[in-house]
Amino acid sequence: MGVTESYSRGRELAAGNPLALVFGLLVVLLVFDLVGKLASGSIQISSVAVLIKDGLARGLVIGLAGIGLSMTYSILNFANFAHGDYITAGAFSGWATTYLVAGGFGSSANVGSLLLVGAGGSVFGGALGISVTTTPFAVIGGMLVAGVGTVALALIIDRLVFEPVRDRSGITLLITSIGVAFALRYGIQFVFGPAKRGTTAAGAVPSVSVPAVDGTVSISAHDATLVVVAGGLMLGVHLLLQRTRLGKAMRAMADNEDLARVTGIPTERVVQFTWVIGGGLTGIAGYVFVLWKGTLGWFDGWILLLLIFAAVILGGIGSIYGAIVGGLVIGLTASMSVIWIPSSFSRAAAFLAMILILIVKPTGLFSGRATS
Template identity: 75%
Template sequence: MQGLVIGLAGIGLSMTYSILNFANFAHGDYITSGAFAGWATTYLVAGLGRADVGSLLLVGASGSVFGGQLGIGITETPLAIILGMVVAGVAAVGLSLFIDRFVYRPMRAEEGIALLITSIGVAFAIRYLILFVFGSDVRGTTDAGGVPEVAPYFVDGAIRISMHDVTLVVASVGLMLGVHLLLQRSKLGKAMRAMADNKDLARITGIPTEEVIRATWIIGGALTGVAGYMFILWKGTISFNDGWLLLLLIFAAVILGGIGSVYGAIAGGLVIGLAASVSVVWIPSEFARASAFIVMILILLFKPSGLFSGRATA
């Protein structure tokens, strides 16, 4: 489950790197922004008439209202969940386009390091704006808390899977398949692959590079926002630094899969997620992230260019 979230969020980061040639450190905070926008919508739809509108829009800041109290869940409030997922994607797209237009676009001709440093500043600005608006408290968001119906996952030799797990799998796999078809079958996908391979040649041959860049932010932003929303649905709690905590794992997945490769980001996300989750069988949970990076290093020792050999988009 965690690997699917990392892979889905990693697609946007990989697309940004391959086409714009810089590592966007604000990506994690795009995840958080999409998540909060989506969950504000879910709370509003599920709790309208049952709680104060301000408390609902602030996703129950300071314990003003709880997801469990509102009975939020994919089986209990499917419309609220679906609308929240859509709004999460749209909000992340809007934020991505806004930041690109007023921050990254004027610096497009600069070296990658300048954009990288700028993206770190953007990340801090977004994160502390979210902190100012929504507060720092961690709160539950769903009725079931995002855990299996019978905890833990393995009970008496049987695997217990919640509907939130199923929702995450269906949404993630569906979106990943959609990205594959877009890249391989559409005119836009071919233009994106051409720009990833050689931006100057793409411009000379008449490809509208700014339109392709805009499409990259739209697609990447939508996937990122949905990934953030689904991550909160799955784990059942939300905090202002959720995206930041995921960011290093996402970078690890993108590097492991082969920097710039969309398919590599998906594969890398699954490997990193599995490594972080399965390792707790043998080591304390606080070391799970470290084990994921150790697995990444070991794989890169034998395959330095990544699982997909650094191919730009395919």
């Protein structure tokens, strides 16, 4: 492609979508500003590396939870607003198990306090010495219970609430899911209490210092655990969708449910597996998110839900891989934005990035390719 042709195509793109040109210029200006800040020493390379590390970790959680939301949309064709509270429910059930296992031996805390994850300050994760290295069985057990518990919750709610209204309009399902969300959220608050509590012994988590040009970047065992768990589960979902009969059935149903039913695909069974896979991923995402950040609150899932929706929309509604990539983009944007704006506006920056990218590519990064 010659220079003249490239210039002509660039001019046509700018004329057809001037906002895309503005977005591109904004990105270039931010990159130049960042380079200037690094050159002047007003910000260190190691500080930027830490922001990138945190953004990737947060993005992996958003992407992992986003897979479940995207699968629900592509298979069942409705936006499940209770998804964030599935995250919270999975986190609390998993951490109740972790507290019980970690505090079951040699702890003065009673079983009730442990199962309520130290409600009212009755027991603290730091006092129990909880971490992936000091209490590995408690953490692994909690992670498994978080996944299994959320699967059970999703299946029960589907059978009792969503299945009776599944054949109605999408708005009926959406409003129903909002009702489920409020019921779960305030039920969790009633049982476990409204206070945010620390869950891990921060000083007991080993870390490795990776050298940077002007300092070091600390990578803890919990950082590594999040990456391994999220990355492994994402790879598992990819293999399931591409290599198994269930995955092919799910993709067929996402493309055309009526045709899938006519060809003999057991659609109701596919729906059940959708809740199983999506619920399991969502519960584990909630658990490892708490393990990574070290605190647990009844409002965590709702806060994450907004970012998850942003990631799913950005990646292309219904696309599994779009949810993953969208999660990484949202996570990195929210983290890196603190270089230019106060941290309290970081979520707003993530949504702004979503809006700007959708202006350039309205169908999303993966063009809404369902479950593929």
